[in-house]
Amino acid sequence: EDKVVQSPLSLVVHEGDTVTLNCSYEVTNFRSLLWYKQEKKAPTFLFMLTSSGIEKKSGRLSSILDKKELSSILNITATQTGDSAIYLCELDSSYKLIFGSGTRLLVRP
Amino acid sequence: KAGVTQTPRYLIKTRGQQVTLSCSPISGHRSVSWYQQTPGQGLQFLFEYFSETQRNKGNFPGRFSGRQFSNSRSEMNVSTLELGDSALYLCASSFYSRQGSHNEQFFGPGTRLTVL
Numbered sequence: 336e337d338k339v340v341q342s343p344l345s346l347v348v349h350e351g352d353t354v355t356l357n358c359s360y361e362v363t364n365f366r367s368l369l370w371y372k373q374e375k376k377a378p379t380f381l382f383m384l385t386s387s388g389i390e391k392k393s394g395r396l397s398s399i400l401d402k403k404e405l406s407s408i409l410n411i412t413a414t415q416t417g418d419s420a421i422y423l424c425e426l427d428s429s430y431k432l433i434f435g436s437g438t439r440l441l442v443r444p
Numbered sequence: 445k446a447g448v449t450q451t452p453r454y455l456i457k458t459r460g461q462q463v464t465l466s467c468s469p470i471s472g473h474r475s476v477s478w479y480q481q482t483p484g485q486g487l488q489f490l491f492e493y494f495s496e497t498q499r500n501k502g503n504f505p506g507r508f509s510g511r512q513f514s515n516s517r518s519e520m521n522v523s524t525l526e527l528g529d530s531a532l533y534l535c536a537s538s539f540y541s542r543q544g545s546h547n548e549q550f551f552g553p554g555t556r557l558t559v560l
Contacts, residue, residue, distance in 0.1 A: 369548075377534050377551035378487070423487060431500065432477070432489040 337362040339426050341435035349443050352414050356438045358424035359406040366427040368407050370398055373421045373437070381409070381422075414442045446471065448537050448552035456558045462523040465555045469516050469537030475499075476518040477549060478510060481532040490533075493518050494541035522557075530559045 342357045358368065367385050371378035382391040384400040384407055391398050395414075400407045411418055421437040449468045457463050469476050477500075478490040489502040493512035512518045516537075522529055533556075536549040 377536075377554055379551070380548045383548060425487075431502070432492075434479075434487040434489070436486045 337426070337428050337431060337433055339424060339433050339435040341422075341424055341438050343438060344436065345439040345441070347441045347443065348414055350415055352442075353410065353412045354414060354440060356409040356411075356422050356440070357406060358409070358435055359404075360426050360428075360433075361405065362426050362428035362433070364428050368400055369425045369427070370407070370409050371423040371425065373423055374419075378423055411440075414440075416442050416444055418442050448535060448550050450533075450535055450552040450555050452555060453553065454556050454558075456560060457525050458560050459525055459527060461525050462521065463525060463557060465520045465522075465533055465535075465557075467518045467520070467535035467537075467552055469518070469535075470550055473537035473539050473550075474516050475538045475541045475549070476512060476516065477536045477538075478518070478520050479534045479536065480504075481534060481554070482530070487534075490520070492541070499541050525559045527559050530557060532556050 338361050340359045348354055367383055369383045370381040372381055382398045395412045398409045419442045421439050423437045424435045426433045451466045475494045477492040479487050481487045490504055491498055491510055492500040496512045507523045510520045532554045534551050534554045536551045538547050538549040540547045
């Protein structure tokens with residue numbers, strides 16, 4: 336059965352710290368992996384990763400897919416309180432869309 | 445460009461009733477996907493509609509159904525409501541079908557359904 340596991344479940348850091356969030360998966364037919372940030376409202380898209388393995392970057396955020404390890408990491412450098420949110424990863428597998436349970440990040444001043 | 449809109453934003457129903465939720469995608473987007481989000485189960489995919497056809501379906505019972513109109517607006521219907529259907533229902537739109545292409549989707553604010 337396809338599954339997506341995110342770790343850690345929650346994380347508390349201080350402003351300026353660097354964090355690494357992990358998304359591991361077991362899927363039958365990988366197509367893409369997407370990262371979202373969810374604050375109080377609906378998720379907002381961050382990155383989409385495919386089997387090309389190309390790293391994606393946007394400001395202080397970056398993400399890469401490791402095909403061998405069947406996982407992806409989301410890095411946030413120089414964290415700010417505005418980074419506090421739930422970070423979700425979504426797998427597209429044979430046209431089934433599966434979300435991980437999310438990592439709740441809290442950045443303290 | 446206006447974002448994805450969902451109506452109503454909040455809804456309270458009782459067990460056994462049915463409910464219809466509406467989603468208007470971003471102009472030009474033809475794909476609408478529906479999700480259920482609960483504290484216990486997280487975010488779960490319900491189904492996707494593209495050009496008025498259901499393209500993908502998650503693991504939900506037949507009480508959950510949907511449709512899409514020619515203007516890409518989509519409705520989701522839940523019949524014979526159960527307490528466990530209480531959740532935030534999100535819809536997301538994208539230009540291409542999730543089945544055919546990898547592409548970004550934009551979420552609406554959600555409809556919070558409470559079943560008493």
